[in-house]
Amino acid sequence: MSGWFSALVARELRLALRVGGGALIGVLFFLAVVTVVPFGMGPDLNLLSRVGPAILWIGALLSTLLGLDRLFQADRDDGSLDLVLMAGRPMELVVLAKCLAHWVATGVPLVLAAPVLAVFLNLDPVAIGAVTLTLLVGTPALTLIGAIGAALTVSLRRGGLLLAVLVVPLAIPVLIFGVSAADAAVSEPMPFMTPFLILCALSLISAVVGPVAAAAALRFSAD
Amino acid sequence: MALIDLANPTRFLSLSRSLLPWLTGLCVLAFAVGLYMSFFVAPEDYQQGDTVRIMYIHVPAAWLAMMCYSIMALSSLGTLVWKHPLADVSAKAAAPLGAAFTFMSLITGSLWGKPMWGTYWVWDARLTSVLVLFIMYLGLMALWRTMEDPIKAGKAAAVLTLVGALNLPIIKFSVDWWNTLHQPASVMRMDGPTIHPDILWPLLVMALAFTLLFFVLHLMAMQNEILRRRVMALRQRAAAIRPATATASTASAAAE
Numbered sequence: 350m351s352g353w354f355s356a357l358v359a360r361e362l363r364l365a366l367r368v369g370g371g372a373l374i375g376v377l378f379f380l381a382v383v384t385v386v387p388f389g390m391g392p393d394l395n396l397l398s399r400v401g402p403a404i405l406w407i408g409a410l411l412s413t414l415l416g417l418d419r420l421f422q423a424d425r426d427d428g429s430l431d432l433v434l435m436a437g438r439p440m441e442l443v444v445l446a447k448c449l450a451h452w453v454a455t456g457v458p459l460v461l462a463a464p465v466l467a468v469f470l471n472l473d474p475v476a477i478g479a480v481t482l483t484l485l486v487g488t489p490a491l492t493l494i495g496a497i498g499a500a501l502t503v504s505l506r507r508g509g510l511l512l513a514v515l516v517v518p519l520a521i522p523v524l525i526f527g528v529s530a531a532d533a534a535v536s537e538p539m540p541f542m543t544p545f546l547i548l549c550a551l552s553l554i555s556a557v558v559g560p561v562a563a564a565a566a567l568r569f570s571a572d
Numbered sequence: 573m574a575l576i577d578l579a580n581p582t583r584f585l586s587l588s589r590s591l592l593p594w595l596t597g598l599c600v601l602a603f604a605v606g607l608y609m610s611f612f613v614a615p616e617d618y619q620q621g622d623t624v625r626i627m628y629i630h631v632p633a634a635w636l637a638m639m640c641y642s643i644m645a646l647s648s649l650g651t652l653v654w655k656h657p658l659a660d661v662s663a664k665a666a667a668p669l670g671a672a673f674t675f676m677s678l679i680t681g682s683l684w685g686k687p688m689w690g691t692y693w694v695w696d697a698r699l700t701s702v703l704v705l706f707i708m709y710l711g712l713m714a715l716w717r718t719m720e721d722p723i724k725a726g727k728a729a730a731v732l733t734l735v736g737a738l739n740l741p742i743i744k745f746s747v748d749w750w751n752t753l754h755q756p757a758s759v760m761r762m763d764g765p766t767i768h769p770d771i772l773w774p775l776l777v778m779a780l781a782f783t784l785l786f787f788v789l790h791l792m793a794m795q796n797e798i799l800r801r802r803v804m805a806l807r808q809r810a811a812a813i814r815p816a817t818a819t820a821s822t823a824s825a826a827a828e
Contacts (some may be wrong), residue, residue: 501715514734515714518739519736522742522743525746526746558735562734566727569727569728
């Protein structure tokens with residue numbers, strides 16, 4: 350299995366990173382969101398450092414949602430999705446491979462950009478580390494949950510907005526525990542490990558639920 | 573009568589047509605008794621006065637909001653596992669009803685909240701989870717509206733409904749966590765006396781009335797959905813035949 354799995358991941362990565370893939374637009378959008386927030390909330394550095402983890406998490410959520418409609422759409426347009434469906438490989442693993450490649454192409458840049466953007470928001474070093482760590486653990490869950498929405502809306506021409514509406518309620522737990530863990534690292538009495546471990550658990554659950562549901566949705570949309 | 577016999581839409585239509593008058597009558601009766609009890613029999617609360625009567629609408633609506641989602645989840649299982657032809661009709665018909673009951677419980681809740689808590693909305697754990705449920709209902713309805721083919725739309729919505737059913741307990745749990753983290757020792761607890769039979773009975777009758785109302789509306793909506801699909805099928809058939817006859821008539825006109 351490892352042969353075709355890694356080949357598929359490599360193909361997706363190559364497609365995402367080359368011209369026309371648009372993988373790095375997500376980071377630009379992340380930067381834009383974080384830049385816009387102080388204009389709305391005022392340049393008070395104390396306030397920004399208090400809500401900084403939340404801003405970074407919401408920015409990461411929004412830019413993940415923005416990139417998700419590309420997940421299966423391009424493959425459906427050029428027909429390779431049908432080929433993959435007919436190839437007889439387990440569709441769940443195909444979805445997992447695509448999510449993995451998509452996360453490496455769009456999620457990892459967000460995680461890498463987070464410490465830089467955190468400086469703009471006046472976060473202290475511990476908070477920067479905590480936010481980056483929670484984003485590293487939590488963004489896979491966003492991609493995997495988003496894959497369900499992407500698979501459901503794959504046959505629609507303008508599914509992007511509907512995708513966001515469908516995915517946001519399901520992503521609420523990830524957001525809650527991501528931000529709580531990042532906040533808990535700074536403020537003393539709250540334990541960091543409890544929300545962090547629950548965040549890890551959410552990522553693991555979505556690694557099961559996401560591919561299974563997305564694969565089912567893709568199969569139904571094809572026949 | 574097994575569930576499988578209802579797979580025939582015609583049989584389902586005739587059964588539901590004969591059931592509906594009885595259900596409607598029972599529903600009206602239950603509402604009459606329930607509303608009378610909640611307005612005239614049930615006592616005023618010693619703290620809240622007459623506003624406590626909002627509860628007799630609010631609590632049943634909230635129960636129904638959750639029951640609706642469970643019925644949709646069961647119907648979705650029926651669609652995906654047993655491929656029951658009426659399961660997606662049932663799920664589709666239940667979604668707007670669920671959204672309406674959720675909306676009703678949110679509205680009555682905020683109207684009740686204004687005199688009691690001094691504000692229309694608080695980010696209390698329970699309110700927030702109901703709001704999330706409302707968004708999920710609306711998302712499901714939007715998904716149904718975007719796809720033309722009812723079978724495909726039904727399957728897609730069934731997948732989303734089941735994922736939502738898995739996720740709702742997690743959302744509930746995490747919202748509870750979030751809320752206790754942000755505002756410990758919440759003021760919004762209902763510090764009334766433990767529930768007294770004088771209050772409990774009207775509440776139960778109203779809950780029965782709401783449940784009957786749901787089943788009446790659900791059956792009606794399912795009938796409408798079946799008829800709508802038949803009309804759509806007839807139109808498609810008519811549209812498939814018409815161009816052929818049209819070209820035939822023009823061809824014969826040209827020949828003359």
